[in-house]
Amino acid sequence: MRNIHPGEILREEVINANELSITDASKLLGVTRTTLSNIVNGKSEISPEMCYRIAAVFGGSPDIWANLQTKYNLRSIEDKMKHFKLSPYRANIRA
Amino acid sequence: MRNIHPGEILREEVINANELSITDASKLLGVTRTTLSNIVNGKSEISPEMCYRIAAVFGGSPDIWANLQTKYNLRSIEDKMKHFKLSPYRANIRA
């Protein structure tokens, strides 16, 4: 399964679904076109502030986008963290 | 309700619960004492990488810590975002 950047979902399910251009959507959200373009093309994360912006303009809760971003962030470094050699801690049996 | 920094929970439920010092816990996690101190005192976030470190050393899943951090981040800017004046988008009724 591919790790889908939340910006993709934002574009398809919100911007495209409302037949909005990136330019117009960026104005509605109060950010520059460059900023929104970076997000929907997976170059930037959806920041906590952006979560609130999306919710304020298009409805829903900020949590949805924040959770999508969090999941994406975890999965995107999953392979890297596999190679981390950290010893699991075992609490001493006897106090 | 107070917005509890996940570092607090890390200290109480993991480090203290295992009767570890900050110094020893930082060594187990493979970061400096300064870094862990900043986290448990609410000065730094629990980064995605740190989520994996905690899970690798103390068990559980990285998601737990990531979700705690995400919730904290959203709540910490909640008041600020209340004052954001963004017009809700209303899709045109007629196509």
Add this chain to the structure above:
DNA sequence: TATGGCGTAAAGTTACGCTTTACAGATGAT
């Protein structure tokens, strides 16, 4: 007194979100 744990501060590196500006390609209308 000496040792170890702790909070914290400064300085440096790296990285990222966001901005402004600007360029080039693609599409559509006149």
Add this chain to the structure above:
DNA sequence: ATCATCTGTAAAGCGTAACTTTACGCCATA
């Protein structure tokens, strides 16, 4: 054909944040 619009993208600059190394002072205990 010319023009306007939308789009991706790049560079430069700002602010911020995680993490590191080094270091200082405080406190408790052996």
